[in-house]
Amino acid sequence: MRLTYPDSIRIIRLPCTGKIDVIHMMEAFRKGADGVYVAGCLEGECHYLAGNLRAKKKVEYTRKLLDEIGIEGERIEMYGIAASDGPRFAEVAKEMHEKIMDLGPSPVKRVVRKGVPS
Amino acid sequence: MVVGGGIGGIQAALDLADSGFYVYLVEKSSSIGGKMSQLDKTFPTNDCSMCILSPKLVECGNHLNIEILTLSEIESVAGEEGDFHVRLIQHPRYIDVDKCIACGTCAEKCPKKLADDYNTGLMKRRAVYIRYPQAVPLKYVVDKENCIYFEKGKCRACEKFCPADAIDFDQKEIERTIDVGAIILACGFQPYDPAISDSYQYGRSPNVVTSLEFERILSASGPYQGHLVRPSDAREPKKIAWLQCVGSRNTRIGNKGYCSSVCCTYAIKQAIVAKEHSDGLLDTAVFYIDIRTHGKDFEKFFNRAKGEMGVRFEKSRINSILPGRDEGNLEITYLNGEGKVAKEDFDMVVLSVGLDIPQESIDLAQKMGIELNHYNFVRTGSFDPLQTSRPGIFVCGAFQGPRDIPETVIQASGSAAAASSLLSGQRHTLTKEKEYPEEVDVTGKEPRIGLFVCHCGTNIAGVIDVTEVTEYASKLPYVLVAEENLFTCSQDTQVKIKENIREHQLNRVVVVSCSTRTHEPLFQNTIREAGLNPYLLSMANIRDQDSWVHQSNKAGATEKAKDLVRMAVASAAKLSPLYRTKLPVVKKVLIVGGGIAGMTAALNAAGQGFEVILVEIEKELGGFARNIQRTLQGDDVREYVANLIEAVNHHEKVEVLTEATLAGFSGTKGNFKTELSVGPTMHHREIAHGALVIATGASEYRPKEYLYGEHESVRTQVELENMLSTEGEKIKGWKNVVMIQCVGSRNNANPNCSRVCCQQAVKNAISLKEINPEANVFVLHKDIRTYGFAEDYYRKAREIGVHFMRYDEHEDPIVERADGKIHVTFMDLALAREITLESDQVILSTGVVAGNTEDLASKLKVPLTSEQFFLEAHVKLRPVDTQSDGIFVCGMAHSPKTIDESISQAMAASARACRLLSQDWIDVGGIVARVDPELCASCLVCVRACPYEVPFINDEGVSEIDISSCQGCGVCAAECPAKAIDLLHFEDTQILAQISALLEAS
CATH class of the missing domain: 3.50.50.60 (FAD/NAD(P)-binding domain)
Structure with missing residues (x-):
């Protein structure tokens, strides 16, 4: 389908979103990612039964942690996208990209740039 | 040979090829996938159709023992069962499939636009095209009928622009004769x-x-x-x-x-x-x-x-x-x-x-000498639903009768079982097996990475500066070799990759090209051929995830490619070889339940050469079918069941254990151990077996309503059926008979339809009218569900004067005693008023309810539906598998069904079980979760989190994950609070390495 989406997106492949760990997401922010989103199967259609529901909980938990330490929780999101739904994939990428653009660079990066050790 | 590449043909081909047979899959169009590939969602779960089909397409396309013959049509079939000679015509694709890399340049340049039949004419396609993006084989095809070159003698734009030199207008029609032992027709519908x-x-x-x-x-x-x-x-x-x-x-x-x-x-x-x-x-x-x-x-x-x-x-x-x-x-x-x-x-x-049924299927049947019914579907018998009129030729799916995807998949597996039984002596004689050189030991060695960047013609190189990316990659840690190739997937590049591995003693390979979904198996195979463990490959997808989606942003795309390459290299450096363990398979199947389904599965599995233990809880075999006299079509069920019992009891490979119950169960697929309590003395037996089939049937609903058990003239359909043959004189005296449908079905207690009762009512109503044409027979119903060819009998019943009246589903009829008669009062929806019928007899069409399944389900650790039927692993594509590998389900234990449907499903369960038993070894391991016992705190989080109930606390008091049951999702690894579990190939260190590589350099 080759639908265009913003070039700010980099994909890390997991067998199931159920494999995602809070550590992975927090580490991405610590290293300076401006946003993270987890793209899994639609709810109720998880290839591994219910991994996506667990991932959703972890994303929500990570969002709370981010809020607590002063990083906007909106920088993390969970999406359900059917494997055949290219248009939705591109739409989600745009949506996330625009949200992050509105938020600006991650506060972590700002701190890092100021020379505080990460 | 399987004819038809839709979901039925694909399933039959996979089951046969996995069971030790070489399969030719004949498809008349340019790719497999059939009608299912065109569907958006599938009922009743509304799963995305392509999402569930696509893995099967890939599996079929990559299978060493399935030869897909596209654009092919059968001309004639000579010979007989076990030794057919099939003559077929392969039409030219005008594309060299060995060269085509499916980049799509040809279609882009083709000037001819026409209605796209895959999109039912609602979209345009070109005269050179692929049917859909996930098509298998993923090779373009020239539509000769619409090609300008074939029409006018010039154009050849596709040929001029094809970067792989794959267009070949000189291809000719090929005639082939193939010798096969059995044929399965899976031609589908239009x-x-x-x-x-x-x-x-x-x-x-x-x-x-x-x-x-x-x-x-x-x-x-x-x-x-x-x-x-x-x-x-x-x-x-x-x-x-x-x-x-x-x-x-x-x-x-x-x-x-x-x-x-x-x-x-x-x-x-x-x-x-x-x-x-x-x-x-x-x-x-x-x-x-x-x-x-x-x-x-x-x-x-x-x-x-x-x-x-x-x-x-x-x-x-x-x-x-x-x-x-x-x-x-x-x-x-x-x-x-x-x-x-x-x-x-x-x-x-x-x-x-x-x-x-399309005309070409009718023509094909004629060429093959196969009888069709009056609607042009393949004619089959009540007890032989998969057998055509010509021995050795079987049928499945919509060509046999209108049916949905799971029923098609069931019949496909079932027809594979029939063919396997016929050819069981030839198993593993023609199949190919790949041999690889001994693997190089890389443990403890510093990573030596070879990296290959693909131009994909202009697909990648047209957007991304491949040379810049390659140069950048060559400076990354551990990278010894970085090369660029026009097509990394081409045959000559595979040779080059292998040469590089040997020359530079590479111990990791990174391919920077396209999707793992389509190309990982190819490159894994290549490095394996050079002595590397296949898991030492890492891929960066700079085409689908980069050049294709950032076409107008060349600089950004090149920068992104560098990031993706850096991530892949970082991940590669952390890769470890993964090994598969071989476990022997106990070549015996245990079947629980000795009704029609259990006996059919037993006879087929025994016919395929495997030992069978048939366990029946009652004293006698036969199950519920002993209560049924005839099928709707008039075939004698009693005689059929008696013959089955005879055959099962006398088969040398079947051991029948009656009055036997399951006392214990353990093990994993290929190696189960079942404890049984057998016979009146309840003696203990322990049986080792490789597979298990659940065929425990279901029960008839025992009504508490409508004066049943209180009034002698209120009976069930089964009771009526038993009277029909023996008490004809008495029945002749009945003037008014009222049948009530959906007794114990489609209500709050049991929301489901019992499927069989409408046919049963029609069958018995016709019999009543035949015994006494003067009798009034009323059938009170919510909907009449005589699906498929049963509709003929519904029509016949109406024609001979059976009255069908629809009652309000919110108001059940009222049945009352009245002066020796019975009054049935209901709200007639057609007349929109209340009606009272004075009747001599009230016949209740009682539904099907699940048997006592809970105990068995908990012992086998397989889930049940909320109505206590056994739950299949996937409602569409794995209709006889359960979520526990090696355990299968068929017949009424799965859901209510007719006898022919039970037989098809029993054959399917046998096919799936024998597919497992036909392997000498099962390969387990690879991408599975591993527990570090030193770190495990035995907190049980993994035990509770695993969707497949695999982890358990072992004798040492720590969690253990059986590699033969682990599905590799990684949920346990993510949930483990002590980080004692890692999912191999997706280890935390590998994921974190990618995150670091991505973000640290930016």
Whole structure:
């Protein structure tokens, strides 16, 4: 389908979103990612039964942690996208990209740039 | 040989190839996938059709023992069972499949545009094309009929621009003769063409579409990218009508007297999905004769549509469809449920077209000498649903009768079982096996990475500066070799990769090209051939994830490619080899339940050469079928069951254990251990076996309502059936007989339809009229569900004067004693008033309820549905597998079904079990979770989190994950609070390495 989406997106492949760990997401922010989103199967259609529901909980938990330490929780999101739904994939990428653009660079990066050790 | 590359053919081919047979899969179009590939969603779960089909396509395409012959048609079949000679014609593709890399340049440059049949003409395609992006084989094809070069003698634009030199206009038709032992017909159906009749405005109004066209409209890969708009003006419709039974249940137009069985449920699905597209604002109405949601859990789906989704259902007869008041709209005039004329305007009309047999299948049957029935479906017997009239040729799917995807998959596996039994002596004689050199030990060695960047013609290089990326990559840590190739997937590049591995003693390989989904197996194979463990490969997808989606941003795409390469290299450095362990398979199957399903599975598995233990809880074999006299078609069930019992008892490979119950169960697929308590003395037996089939059947609902058990003239259909042959004289005296449908079905206690009762009522009603034509027989029903060819008998019953009357589903009939007679009072929906029938006899069509399944389910650790039937692993594509590998289910234990359906499913369960037993070893391991016992705190989080119930606390008091059961999802690893579990190949260190590589350099 080759639908265009913003070039700010980099994909890390997991067998199931159920494999995602809070550590992975927090580490991405610590290293300076401006946003993270987890793209899994639609709810109720998880290839591994219910991994996506667990991932959703972890994303929500990570969002709370981010809020607590002063990083906007909106920088993390969970999406359900059917494997055949290219248009939705591109739409989600745009949506996330625009949200992050509105938020600006991650506060972590700002701190890092100021020379505080990460 | 399997004929037809739809889901039926694919399943049959996979089952056979995995069971030790070499399979030719013949497909007339350019790719496999069939009708299922065109569907948007599948009922009743509304799963995405392509998402579940695509892995099967890939598996089929990559299978060493499946030879896919596309663009091929069978000319003749000589010889006999076990030794057929099939002559077929392979039409030219005009594309060299060894060279085509499916980059799409040819289609881009092709000047000819025409209606795309895959998208039911709603979109355009070029004269050189692939049917759909996930097509297998993923090779373009020149459509000769529409190619300008073939028409006018010049053009060849595709040839000029093809970067792989793959266009070959000199290809000729090839004639081949192939020798095969058995043939399976899986030719499928074509949707009924409503243009045959001019009564639907089809072809005149673009807003009247067939259901298949509507699937494409809904599909994200369809003409409107998944936006629900109507064809005439691309406006979002506000009201859509579905018209049922177009090309079904109609003997007047084109001899379509049968019910197509699937249209009611797919219309419900489409209405629900359409509503979801419009945030529920859309008004949807289904115009129907009877709603036939007789499949497993379909009634709940119907109830959901009616209830929370607000889909309207109009019991009706359509009078006319005419242009509506507003431009593009349509006005439907119909007789409503009460027989009154009503009119309504709709923005769009979907015709729920039936399943039809294409002329080419009729011709094929004739060439093969196979009998068809009066509707041109393959003729089969009540007890031989998969056997055609020519020995050695079997049939499955919609060519045998109208059916849905799971029923097709069941029959496909079943026909594979039949063919396997026939050819069991030849198992493993023709199959190929790959041999690889011994693996290089890389443990403890510093990574030495070779990196290969692909131009993919201009697909990548046209956007990304490949040379810059390659140079950048060569400076990354551990990278010894970085090369660029025009096509990394081409044959010569594989040779180059292997040479590099040897020359530079590479111990990791990174391929920077396209998707792992399509190309990982190829490169894994290549490095394996050079002595590397296949898991030492890492890929960066700079095509699908980069050049294809950032075409207008070359600089950004090149920078992104560098990031992706850096991540892949970082991940590669952390890769470890993964090994598979071989476990021996105990070549014996244990079957629980000795009814028709259990005995059929036993005989087939024994026929395939495996030992069978058949366990029956009762004293005698036979199960529920002992209560049934005849099938709807009039075949003798008692005789059939007696013969089956005889065959099972005398088969040298079948051991029958009666009065036997399961006392204990342990082990994993290939190596189960079952403890049984056998016989009146309940002696203990322990049996080792490799597979298990559940065939425990179901029970008849015992009514508490309608004076049953209180009045001697109130009986069940089964009781009536037993009287028919023995007490004819008594029955002759009955003047008025009332049958009540849905007793114990489609109510709050049991929301599902029991599937068989309508046929049973029709069967017994016809018998009553035959015994006494003067008798009045009334059948009180909610809907009559005589799906498939059973519709013929419903029609016959009406013709001979059986009265079918619809009662209000919210108000059950009232049955009362009255002066030796019985009064049955109900609200008649057609007459819209209450009616009281004075009857001599009341016959209750009692439903099917699950047997006592809970104990067995908990011992086997397999889940049940909320109605206590065994739950299959996947409702569409794994209908006889359970979630526990090596345990299969068939017959009524799965859901209510007729005898022929039970037989098909039993054959399927046998196919799946024997597929496992035909392997000497099972390969386990690879990408599985591993527990570090040092770190495990035995907290049980993994035990609870695993969706497959694999982890357990072992004798050492720590969690253990059995590698033969682990599915590799990684949920346990993510949940483990002590980080004691890692998912191999996706270890935390590897994921974190990618995150670091991505972010640290930026």
